[in-house]
Amino acid sequence: MAARGYWACACFYTDNVFLPRYGLHVRYRDGPQLRQDYGPALRSRGCRSDEDFKAVLSEIEKEMQRRKQLGRDSIERKAIISQQYKAKHPEVYVLQDSFLAPEFLETVKYCTSQAADLQGLLCLLETFSDKRIYRLPVFSKDFCRVFIEELENFEQSDMPKGRPNTMNNYGVLLNELGLDEAFITPLREKYLQPITALLYPDLGGDSLDSHKAFVVKYAVHQDLDLSCHYDNAEVTLNVSLGKEFTEGNLYFGDFQQAPSPVPRYIEIEHVVSHGLLHRGGQMHGALPITSGERWNLIVWMRSSAIRNQLCPMCNKKPQLVKAEGFGDGFTRSPEGDEPETVDLCSVL
Numbered sequence: 001m002a003a004r005g006y007w008a009c010a011c012f013y014t015d016n017v018f019l020p021r022y023g024l025h026v027r028y029r030d031g032p033q034l035r036q037d038y039g040p041a042l043r044s045r046g047c048r049s050d051e052d053f054k055a056v057l058s059e060i061e062k063e064m065q066r067r068k069q070l071g072r073d074s075i076e077r078k079a080i081i082s083q084q085y086k087a088k089h090p091e092v093y094v095l096q097d098s099f100l101a102p103e104f105l106e107t108v109k110y111c112t113s114q115a116a117d118l119q120g121l122l123c124l125l126e127t128f129s130d131k132r133i134y135r136l137p138v139f140s141k142d143f144c145r146v147f148i149e150e151l152e153n154f155e156q157s158d159m160p161k162g163r164p165n166t167m168n169n170y171g172v173l174l175n176e177l178g179l180d181e182a183f184i185t186p187l188r189e190k191y192l193q194p195i196t197a198l199l200y201p202d203l204g205g206d207s208l209d210s211h212k213a214f215v216v217k218y219a220v221h222q223d224l225d226l227s228c229h230y231d232n233a234e235v236t237l238n239v240s241l242g243k244e245f246t247e248g249n250l251y252f253g254d255f256q257q258a259p260s261p262v263p264r265y266i267e268i269e270h271v272v273s274h275g276l277l278h279r280g281g282q283m284h285g286a287l288p289i290t291s292g293e294r295w296n297l298i299v300w301m302r303s304s305a306i307r308n309q310l311c312p313m314c315n316k317k318p319q320l321v322k323a324e325g326f327g328d329g330f331t332r333s334p335e336g337d338e339p340e341t342v343d344l345c346s347v348l
């Protein structure tokens with residue numbers, strides 16, 4: 001359970017609604033606003049008739065309803081899972097050094113040593129272009145296999161399942177499965193933060209105090225790819241868990257807060273058991289797999305010190321609304337200077 005109160009930004013109830021049919025994220029107030037702001041973009045993507053537009057509106061209304069109920073639904077699912085789900089591999093719920101690649105442990109050890117600096121750390125990582133994207137071994141191959149077995153066991157069970165986010169229809173929310181407390185939180189605090197403190201000090205890499213962790217799954221008759229987006233995170237870890245697959249590379253463009261007129265994209269292949277660290281605001285997506293199954297662990301890491309100043313989703317001072325658990329990682333400090341809070345009813 002989150003130790004302190006975490007909040008979300010009110011923009012969650014108006015912004016970044018993904019329309020899969022048209023591959024577009026929109027901001028929504030009402031029909032006339034949607035038509036005015038996105039009419040041309042929607043038309044150019046094939047949304048032409050009144051019927052098409054009505055279908056979009058009803059899809060958005062459905063998504064808004066889902067968002068309003070999300071906190072309550074998630075708590076309910078988590079309670080049912082903790083009471084009724086029989087784990088196949090109960091040992092994976094408590095992080096142990098033996099799950100981690102020896103090189104990862106070495107890197108963490110270096111980062112926690114007195115002499116650690118960015119230059120020294122970069123010698124231990126693979127660097128991609130100038131986009132501040134890095135790759136490193138994270139887990140052992142054995143752990144990846146056992147972890148996927150556990151996730152498949154959950155997937156095949158009749159337990160209630162939430163979706164990782166609006167863009168992924170398959171996958172597992174790790175907090176609902178009970179993996180936050182003794183796995184993801186210590187992974188972030190003890191192992192990842194020493195690394196991100198050196199790589200991303202300007203993004204709160206040294207003060208990542210909450211996260212949202214999930215596993216995404218791509219398979220031939222399920223989701224194949226992922227549209228271009230940025231994460232609701234200051235820093236993201238994306239670890240390839242397996243299984244066997246072809247294609248499905250990730251691609252990365254500009255940093256969303258510093259777009260260029262003609263973005264340059266780079267493509268990065270998955271290496272099973274290795275993870276990529278990137279800024280949450282780095283535009284990215286995934287190309288379609290052409291065979292097999294791809295499972296990746298995604299940890300969206302958040303720094304309240306950074307996001308309390310500016311919500312990365314709406315790029316404005318956050319307007320806080322109550323949220324469950326880690327919420328979206330915003331906090332209120334007793335010292336003042338905290339973001340403004342609003343009653344949810346006033347934004348809906």
Ligand SMILES: O=C(O)CCC(=O)C(=O)O
Binds near residue numbers: 216226231250285298
């Ligand atoms: O498909 C992937 O590996 C990337 C997933 C991702 O970017 C996300 O869920 O935010």
Ligand SMILES: [Fe+2]
Binds near residue numbers: 229230231284
């Ligand atoms: Fe992402």
